[in-house]
Amino acid sequence: MSGNGSTLGNLLEVSGLNVAYGESKVLFDVGITVKPGQVVACVGRNGAGKSTLLKTIAGFIKPSSGTVTANGTNLVGLTAYVVAGMGIKYIPQDKKVFSDLTVQENLELGSYASKDYGWDKVYDYFPKLKTLLDRKAGYLSGGERQMLMVGRAILGHPKLLLVDEPTEGLAPSIVSHLKEVFGELKKKTALVIVEQNLPMICAIADKIYAVSEGHIMAEITDRDQIKPEVCEKYL
């Protein structure tokens, strides 16, 4: 276990987290901390438990033990929609949007839930979405879907974004754009990003957790050590 730093100033604190799917234990005594405005990355091989960690923080999975605290409130036992209402938004890996709804309707769903209709900030990050408002989301490309999912999640000024494999399967130009967007977003919100694209994540991360077989193997906070070649050792 690692990562139980000072509780002072932490936006999110995960401590002693154990998660199992039935008999199969996935996370072992995991602990991470996130400060406001930080970009925290979780890297590791497929099946290491990174996505499970995000889903547990988001309230989708109930841990068998441990605590998940955000701004002093224990999130364990809260349902996903309550956690989202507290400003902790999860962006899943699968890039599945509400395909029968238009881009506009997808954004309206985000707006209605967060009571934030300020779409200009979404267009500032993703100008292309403005031209796709009438398009059914099912007809968007993978990159456009990811833009829509991030755009929808930033409505309501979330305190923390949990982003699962945002660049998986995307073209390099889209990856580069997302890197810029996450770099800008960190000025307003903290991010926890699960990512396998090491050059991209090392360019924006303030802290990296290396996850392997459900354990936190390393916590890298030294800016000089946040490099792809260092992270690769833990994959």
Place this chain on the structure above:
Amino acid sequence: MSLVRWWSGLVLAFALLAVLRIYLPLPFAIEVIIFSIYTLGCSFLLGRVGFISFGQPAYLAIGAYATAFYLFYFGNNPYIGILIGIAAGIVGSLLVGPLLVRLRGDYFALVNLALAVIIYYLMQKVLADITHGDNGLWYLTNMSSTPVLDLTRPDQFFIFAFIVAFAIWVFFKYLDDSIYGACCLAVKVNEDKLRFLGYDNFKVRLTAFVIANTTTALAGALYAVYLGFVSPEITSPARAADPVVVTILGGAGTLYGPIVGAIVYTGMKDVVSKVIGNWELIVGFTLVFIMLAGEKGIWGSLEPRLNRLMDRMTGKRSDEVGQ
């Protein structure tokens, strides 16, 4: 969307329905209208929220029997009877909804079917002292004439049912276009994602369940007033698939599918049954054909073509691929 475009479809659909009345016998027209309302709830559940329900006769019976109890035992005003039927639909849905909407797919369908069977036997056997069992409750002569539209007269009842149907379609069109309508579709497609956005899926599903089944109960109340008689046959398990069949015939989740489905189904029942004894066989073959042709139903297949035709006539270009 412009106000004219919003209203044009509804006005056109109901104008056609009114024109049909000129050429069709009154009982057929009334049957189509009430059956459309009955099916609309099922269509909303199946097409919008993803719930397939074989228990709609249960909610139809709740509305019908609540109205019948009032008209048989307590009063004689059909308007009040219908209001009581609607209230019973809301109460009934709220009582069973919190349990049923937690279920998914097959389980939801079968538990609803079980509910229809329970209500059938309650009305036929357990509560026979009150419901008069298979003989049913007869109160046609108990009902008093009502001002403005006399619901005891079939021609005026048709006008009333027509107005009620129009109001319901306006309501469902509003629902379709609202953020709640989008939530319903989202819960059908991917309920986890909706939860991640901050929505309580349980509330979305429960609200849809209550709206749909209250609509069904209203259809039951209308049947009760129109026929002046209610028996357990209304919730017969043998007829449990009727609204699902009509929904699929018309096109699940489409606004006008229930009307088209009800016209075709009632037409087959009334017309084909005079020629062929086993008219259900024709319905069966039609359903197989519709499913093989793309599962969209009659209106579901026609709607995109009509939209394209409308767009061409108004000079509007559709930029949606495959639309």
